[in-house]
Every structure is written in structure tokens, then in C-alpha cells.
Amino acid sequence: MAKGIISWIDRRFPLTAIIKHELTEYPTPRNLSYWWNFGFLAGFVLVLQILTGIFLAMHYKPDASMAFDSLQTIMRDVNYGWLLRYLHSTGASAFFIVIYVHMARTLYYGSYRAPRELLWWTGQVLLLSIMASAFMGYLLPWGQMSYWGAGVITNLFGATPFIGEAVVLWLRGDFAVGDATLTRFFALHYLFPFLVAGMVVIHLVSLHTVKSSNPSGINLEDKDNIPFHPYYTSKDGFGLGVYLIIFCWFVFFAPNTFIEAVNNNPANPLVTPPHIVPEWYFLPFYAILRSIPDLLGGVVAMVMSLLLFAVLPFADRSTIPGGARYRPIYRVTFFLFIADIFVLGYLGAQAPTGYVVPMGQVATFLYFATFFILPIVSKREDKWLRARLPQELLAQFDRTNALAKGQNKGDAP
Amino acid sequence: MSRLIALALCCLSYSAWASEEHKLAKVQVRTDVQSLERGAETVISMCTGCHSLKYIKYRDLLKLGIAKEKVNSWRGSNPPGTSIPSQMSPEVAVKGFGSIPPDLSLMAQARDGRANYLYSYLLGFYVTPDGKSGNHLFPGVKMPDVLGIAGARTPEERAQIEEKARDVTSFLMWAADPHEQERKKLGYYVIGYLVLLTVLLKLMKMRIWSRLRNN
Incomplete structure (x- = not known):
């Protein structure tokens, strides 16, 4: 019976072929570490955010006079409304933790390098879209930090040359953040996740064309690949279990960790909160913004701090494949860069007084310097390593590079 | 506007720091x-x-x-x-x-x-x-x-x-x-269930991956 149904479908839609190609026969390097679990986790969090979000939207009122109250109704009166809301608010932070680890893995192992440039770039677009969704979602509780945070961030668009004021007005739908802003942010906050889901499909199609990178950076031979299912489905399953234990601990025992105390006060245009800070996941970029004394310059720096990731496939000029494993200088650069981001994040949360501003400027300089010295460092490191590594290994590297180039020219893998 | 916000930020963040002394x-x-x-x-x-x-x-x-x-x-x-x-x-x-x-x-x-x-x-x-x-x-x-x-x-x-x-x-x-008490009570069950599930998932993963060593 089941076979009959499947063959009926298969005559009309390549169901079995897709399952074979994408799962049961999809070749995956057998040496992937647990750092490769985070892409799947990001997909899981996205689904959870969409599901909890849909149910929250059934009770939420996107109206400036009702939004805060409707959230309290969800928290108090809706059956398991508190669970929906805490899953969603904790999920937002979890999403960024997972995505940032996913990106850090990509940087560490050089997974962005040829032939995976498009995979990396679609990831960048995903990151920007998720950031936009998170920013708009944060306005919806209509608390003090929602309101003032949205005011400060939309204000940044005023730095756009010539049409700044018009852009800000267009974003807010009013001269100040208000009901019009809330309604359009709600509409877009509902729309964006579905765009993100669509982009995830593109990200995955791209992944399945170039296949996963692996810790060695060397393209594996066929015998070293294993089918995604059941090997990586079972590994992802276990990773998901560990993730859910940590995630649910926060949801059930410390959900207020990710909700600013100030945001439990309803939005009040007449009272500015003492210290306006964005959510933690924006803090490093916020610190970069504040480090440039000029508003336009700050905004440009902040945008560039995100966009510059796109040049990495070209900035990295090493011929040694992969990332940090065989490249000690690259490894040091990576860890300094991550440390710098943590410093920026810390500074972003502080009031801009005393040492905070000059230190932020130094950290910002180091952030950008990393991108600009990478072409030189990677080339020098390459020369240095080639003089020292065994010929056998270098030959294998060159084979990998040739293969990557071949894939670049569009040869089917 | 942005200057006003910046000014308000500076003044207020200062007073927030002052009150943290207590x-x-x-x-x-x-x-x-x-x-x-x-x-x-x-x-x-x-x-x-x-x-x-x-x-x-x-x-x-x-x-x-x-x-x-x-x-x-x-x-x-x-x-x-x-x-x-x-x-x-x-x-x-x-x-x-x-x-x-x-x-x-x-x-x-x-x-x-x-x-x-x-x-x-x-x-x-x-x-x-x-x-x-x-x-x-x-x-x-x-x-x-x-x-x-x-x-x-x-x-x-x-x-x-x-x-x-x-x-x-x-x-x-x-x-x-x-709902805090209800939430925490439910939380113990949820975490307990997840720990059990995760152990089983780990065992399943090990069993599946052990096939690789045999050939």
C-alpha cells in the first residue's frame, strides 16, 4: 500500500529521488566535528521561532495603546501563553548564539573559501535579514527599551546623505516612533521569517552543490564521505538534545535573563530610560557605531563591519586549503578577532564615558585591521608554510585547490 | 533630535551610575x-x-x-x-x-x-x-x-x-x-525528559556510527 502510494507520487514528483539525493545518499565528510551541528540547529530555531510567533500573533495586538497590555494577557491569561512568549524571547537570543557559533566555525575552518563563496554570501544575507527581524520584533512588546531602542536605531538612517530625514519618516511612518511604526514593524516581523525560510532553501541548495567543508580543509575522496542519513541525522539529533536541555533550562528557570528590566515598563515618550542599550547580539556593532565621532561615519562603519565578511573569500590569499588547522598565523588572527568582538560587545553595553570611548576606538580599529591585513598575512603565511611543509601534503593541497577551481568553473561535482 | 538623544543619554547614564553606588x-x-x-x-x-x-x-x-x-x-x-x-x-x-x-x-x-x-x-x-x-x-x-x-x-x-x-x-x-511556580515545576519534567531523550539519542548515534569502524 505505502509502496503503491510512493510510486504513484514518484511518477508525478521526484520524492524518492530528492530523499536519496539530499539525505540517504548525500555524501558528507566523515570527519565533521560537533561544530558542524550549528547549521542544523539554526534551522531548528528558525522553525521554533516561526511556530511560537504564529501562536503569539493570535493573541498579540499591534496597537500602541494595546500592545503592552496584550503581552500581559498572553503572559497571564492565555493558556501556556507564558511558555509561548518565553520560548520566543529566549529563542531570539538562542538564534544569535547559534548563528554566531556557525559563523565562527566558518571563519575558523575557512569554510567560506572557494568554492563556497556563494554559500557564505547567502549566509550573510540571512544574518542581515535575521538581524532586521530581531530588531523589529523587539519593538513589539512596546516597553521602554523597545520604544527608545527603535527610536535610536531608526534615527541612524537619518545619516543617509540628502534623503536622511525622508528615510527616517518613511521607516517610522510618523515623525516619532509611534503607532504607525509599531504596526508596520509587526507586519514586517511576520513577513521576514518566511523570507528567511526561503533564503535558507537557497543556502541549502548552494550547500548541496558544493558539499560541506570539513575540519581538514582538504576535499575528501569518495571513500571518506558517508551518507548524511543516518550518520548526520543521528549526530544532529544528539546535538539537538544537548541544545534543548540548555535552551529549556533558560526558558523554564531563567527566562528573564533575556528580558531587560526596563522593558517591563510600558513605552513612555516623555521619560527616557537612563541607559539605552540594544540587545546583546547587537552590542559589538553598536560599539563600532559609537566609536566614530561622526554619525554618518559611524553608520557607514557599522554597516561595513557586517558587509566586510563578504570579501573574505578574496582577502584570504593562502593556497593552503581550509582555515586554522594547518595555518598557525591564521589561527592566531582568528582568536584575536573573536577576542576583539567580545571586547567590543562589552564596551557596547557600557555608558560612553571615561575609558569606554578610546578603548572602543582601538577595538574598532583592530576589527577593521583584521580584514585589511588578511591579504598580506595570508600570503606571507603561505610562503612561510610552503617552505616548511612536506611535499606530499602540498601536493594534496594543490589537488584540492584544482578541484575547487574546477567547481568554480561550473563543472558538476 | 539625535543630539538631544545623545545629550539625554549622557546625563541620564551619569545619574544611573551615581545611584548604583548604593x-x-x-x-x-x-x-x-x-x-x-x-x-x-x-x-x-x-x-x-x-x-x-x-x-x-x-x-x-x-x-x-x-x-x-x-x-x-x-x-x-x-x-x-x-x-x-x-x-x-x-x-x-x-x-x-x-x-x-x-x-x-x-x-x-x-x-x-x-x-x-x-x-x-x-x-x-x-x-x-x-x-x-x-x-x-x-x-x-x-x-x-x-x-x-x-x-x-x-x-x-x-x-x-x-x-x-x-x-x-x-x-x-x-x-x-x-506562573513562575507552575513554570519551574513543569521545567523539572521537561529537563528530565530531555536528559533521558538525549542519552538515548547519544546511544543511538554511537550505535549507528559504530558501523563505520567495522568496514
Whole structure:
């Protein structure tokens, strides 16, 4: 019976072929570490955010006079409304933790390098879209930090040359953040996740064309690949279990960790909160913004701090494949860069007084310097390593590079 | 506009830093019905003179387990589904204080430091040299020292007021998040289930991956 149904479908839609190609026969390097679990986790969090979000939207009122109250109704009166809301608010932070680890893995192992440039770039677009969704979602509780945070961030668009004021007005739908802003942010906050889901499909199609990178950076031979299912489905399953234990601990025992105390006060245009800070996941970029004394310059720096990731496939000029494993200088650069981001994040949360501003400027300089010295460092490191590594290994590297180039020219893998 | 915001940021962040100098006392919040009932008693007899608790209905107090007679005496002729109101009309409040006293439903979660802030604030009152009421955490506070901590003479009297402040804090913590106990109880089951599931998933993963070693 089941076979009959499947063959009926298969005559009309390549169901079995897709399952074979994408799962049961999809070749995956057998040496992937647990750092490769985070892409799947990001997909899981996205689904959870969409599901909890849909149910929250059934009770939420996107109206400036009702939004805060409707959230309290969800928290108090809706059956398991508190669970929906805490899953969603904790999920937002979890999403960024997972995505940032996913990106850090990509940087560490050089997974962005040829032939995976498009995979990396679609990831960048995903990151920007998720950031936009998170920013708009944060306005919806209509608390003090929602309101003032949205005011400060939309204000940044005023730095756009010539049409700044018009852009800000267009974003807010009013001269100040208000009901019009809330309604359009709600509409877009509902729309964006579905765009993100669509982009995830593109990200995955791209992944399945170039296949996963692996810790060695060397393209594996066929015998070293294993089918995604059941090997990586079972590994992802276990990773998901560990993730859910940590995630649910926060949801059930410390959900207020990710909700600013100030945001439990309803939005009040007449009272500015003492210290306006964005959510933690924006803090490093916020610190970069504040480090440039000029508003336009700050905004440009902040945008560039995100966009510059796109040049990495070209900035990295090493011929040694992969990332940090065989490249000690690259490894040091990576860890300094991550440390710098943590410093920026810390500074972003502080009031801009005393040492905070000059230190932020130094950290910002180091952030950008990393991108600009990478072409030189990677080339020098390459020369240095080639003089020292065994010929056998270098030959294998060159084979990998040739293969990557071949894939670049569009040869089917 | 942006300059104004920046200026406001600077001024206010400075004052926030200044007030952080006063260390918050740590409070052990209670969750038993007796403590919450005592807290509710104090809040309704003292705080609702000026403050409302608009997200808490009298019915919620019944659900919490407070005796019906007591809740009935608090609500008077109001139906059980009424939100706990402030006894002071907004007009009178604005006349007397210059602003409407904030709603207390979420107060225990609405300040940095949360329960500790609330507890320390209630006990932070003192009498200034010129005989006025001041508060260590809230310079220029308009609210009077309702628990009377500034006037406490003996250690016993002080301990009594601290106890009262603790009950009020406990009740307002409940009011800010009435499902907390239910949430934590469910949390133990959820985490327990997940740990079991994760162990099984790990075993399954090991079993599947062991095939690779055999060939």
C-alpha cells in the first residue's frame, strides 16, 4: 500500500529521488566535528521561532495603546501563553548564539573559501535579514527599551546623505516612533521569517552543490564521505538534545535573563530610560557605531563591519586549503578577532564615558585591521608554510585547490 | 533630535551610575501562600492608596489560595473579575505628586536588580537633616516611607519592617510573574525528559556510527 502510494507520487514528483539525493545518499565528510551541528540547529530555531510567533500573533495586538497590555494577557491569561512568549524571547537570543557559533566555525575552518563563496554570501544575507527581524520584533512588546531602542536605531538612517530625514519618516511612518511604526514593524516581523525560510532553501541548495567543508580543509575522496542519513541525522539529533536541555533550562528557570528590566515598563515618550542599550547580539556593532565621532561615519562603519565578511573569500590569499588547522598565523588572527568582538560587545553595553570611548576606538580599529591585513598575512603565511611543509601534503593541497577551481568553473561535482 | 538623544543619554547614564553606588540588599523571595497573603495584605492596605495593580484581578488572589473572606473584604462591592485599582484618582495624584504613581503589577521585574531593588528601595528611606524623607536608591522620591523604616528605633522594630518588606517583595514578585511556580515545576519534567531523550539519542548515534569502524 505505502509502496503503491510512493510510486504513484514518484511518477508525478521526484520524492524518492530528492530523499536519496539530499539525505540517504548525500555524501558528507566523515570527519565533521560537533561544530558542524550549528547549521542544523539554526534551522531548528528558525522553525521554533516561526511556530511560537504564529501562536503569539493570535493573541498579540499591534496597537500602541494595546500592545503592552496584550503581552500581559498572553503572559497571564492565555493558556501556556507564558511558555509561548518565553520560548520566543529566549529563542531570539538562542538564534544569535547559534548563528554566531556557525559563523565562527566558518571563519575558523575557512569554510567560506572557494568554492563556497556563494554559500557564505547567502549566509550573510540571512544574518542581515535575521538581524532586521530581531530588531523589529523587539519593538513589539512596546516597553521602554523597545520604544527608545527603535527610536535610536531608526534615527541612524537619518545619516543617509540628502534623503536622511525622508528615510527616517518613511521607516517610522510618523515623525516619532509611534503607532504607525509599531504596526508596520509587526507586519514586517511576520513577513521576514518566511523570507528567511526561503533564503535558507537557497543556502541549502548552494550547500548541496558544493558539499560541506570539513575540519581538514582538504576535499575528501569518495571513500571518506558517508551518507548524511543516518550518520548526520543521528549526530544532529544528539546535538539537538544537548541544545534543548540548555535552551529549556533558560526558558523554564531563567527566562528573564533575556528580558531587560526596563522593558517591563510600558513605552513612555516623555521619560527616557537612563541607559539605552540594544540587545546583546547587537552590542559589538553598536560599539563600532559609537566609536566614530561622526554619525554618518559611524553608520557607514557599522554597516561595513557586517558587509566586510563578504570579501573574505578574496582577502584570504593562502593556497593552503581550509582555515586554522594547518595555518598557525591564521589561527592566531582568528582568536584575536573573536577576542576583539567580545571586547567590543562589552564596551557596547557600557555608558560612553571615561575609558569606554578610546578603548572602543582601538577595538574598532583592530576589527577593521583584521580584514585589511588578511591579504598580506595570508600570503606571507603561505610562503612561510610552503617552505616548511612536506611535499606530499602540498601536493594534496594543490589537488584540492584544482578541484575547487574546477567547481568554480561550473563543472558538476 | 539625535543630539538631544545623545545629550539625554549622557546625563541620564551619569545619574544611573551615581545611584548604583548604593549596594542593593539581597532578598530571599518567598513563595508560600502565607507570606504572599501577608504581602498582599500590606500592598492592598498601604500601596493601593496610590498605586494600582491593573494586571491582577481579585479572582487571581483566590486562585493563589488566599481565603475567600479576606479577598471579599478587600474587593468590597467590586466583582471578582475587577483589576485591583488605586484608591487615588489620577487627577488627585497629579495634583499631589505631579505624576501618576506607577502601576505595581510588574514593579518587581521593572527595575535593574529586580526583587533586590524593590526590597532595598522599601528599606532605603531615611530622614534628611532638614526633616524631609529621602531614599538612598531614588533621590527626590515622592513616595512616603510607608513601612516606616526611617523611624525604626530598635533592632526588633527594624527586623519587623524588614520582614514586611520581604513579604511585599514576595507578593509583587508573584504579581509580576504569577506562573513562575507552575513554570519551574513543569521545567523539572521537561529537563528530565530531555536528559533521558538525549542519552538515548547519544546511544543511538554511537550505535549507528559504530558501523563505520567495522568496514
